[in-house]
Amino acid sequence: MKLVIVTGLSGAGKTTALKALEDSGYFTMDNVLCQIAVFLLQNLEKGKSELNIEKLALGIDNRAISSSKEFMLLLNCIESLNVDYQMIFLDSSDEVILNRYNLTRRRHPFTAPTLLESIKREREAMNMVLERSTVVIDTSEYSNKMLSKKIKELAVSEKKEEINIHVQSFGFKYGVPIDLDLMFDVRVLPNPYYIEELKLKTGNDQEVYDYVMSFKESEELYNRLLDLIKYMIPLYKKDGKQHLSIGIGCSGGQHRSVAFANRISKELSYMKDISVYISHREGERHHWT
Incomplete structure (x- = not known):
């Protein structure tokens, strides 16, 4: 049986x-x-149920966890049964969750004098769950459609020996994604933004890609990053990790990081027992000029 537990903060997208x-x-x-x-x-x-369920997804939030002991019993049960599982923790900024609750006028499940205090108390209570989750997704900038797409991509792998690798480009000026396991900075490379004919293009365009990779330091940095990632993947798999999130950042997340993310994801896709998908955060957020 394949099991997915969806958890996280109230208002972060569990229903979606x-x-x-x-x-x-x-x-x-x-x-x-x-x-x-x-x-x-x-x-x-154990086959004691008449239900024939091969894929099961459970939504569990702070209302379902009365104590840390109870939560650990659930984790121990899952691990003892040796089922193929992921625990996806949906997070979001306090401001975004606050706005979502103000729009829907729903009551927050965590009782406190103010809505903001409810959000902060729930965050503290759910910290133990966050630490044990296999995947963390920051939904602050996600539409329902974007979150749905990402969840479906995470659910693709059917083999327990596989590891899902998400390679993501981003711009440091828009903030660092909170769900990264590995983060690399390529701002040290020459910036195509200052080349007039490349400024409005992206790392998805061949001209930009060729420019970024034309420098000796670009090729050396790429090879060093790739060697490190390939070295660490078996270690993550040995540790039981089923999802690895890799972030490649540059200033605006439009040129250098996109070129590097595309090249790295393509190379990793040739490895055995690995499912790779790529995203360009600033493109999804319409930050590209």
Whole structure:
């Protein structure tokens, strides 16, 4: 059985994520208490249930976790059953969650004197879950469509020995993604932005790519980064990690980081037992000039 647990902060997109998994063939259940989840998993895996479920997605938030002990029992149950699982933690900035609740006028499940205080208390309570999650997604700048697409990409791999690798370009001036495992800075390379005929193009254009890679230091930096990533992938897999997020950043996330991210993802796609997908954050956010 393949299992996905969707968790995270209230208002960060759990409902959207579960709907995306349902569209991908998962049987989904939301607001599942940890104790019920343990009972369900034990019976499904031991064949005591008449239900024939190959793909299961459970939505679990702070309301379903009464204590850290209860949460650890769920994790221990999953690991003892040796099921193929991912735990996806959906995060977002306090300001974005605050705006989402103000728009929907829903009541926050964490009771506190103010809405902002509720968000901060929930963040503290969910920190133990965040630390044990296999995937962290910052949905601050995501539309429902973008989040749905990313969740479906994460659900593609069916083999436990596979590792999903997300290569993402970004611009430092727009902030660093919070869900990165590895982050590399390519701002040290010559910037195509200052070349008039390349300024409005991106690293997806051949002219920009050729310019970025034409320098000796670019080729050496690329080879060093690739060697390090290839060295670390088996170590991550040995540690049981099923998702690896790699960020390549430059000033605006339009030229150098895009070229490097494209080249690295292409090279990694040739490796065995690896599922690679790429995204360009600033392009998705319409920051490219």
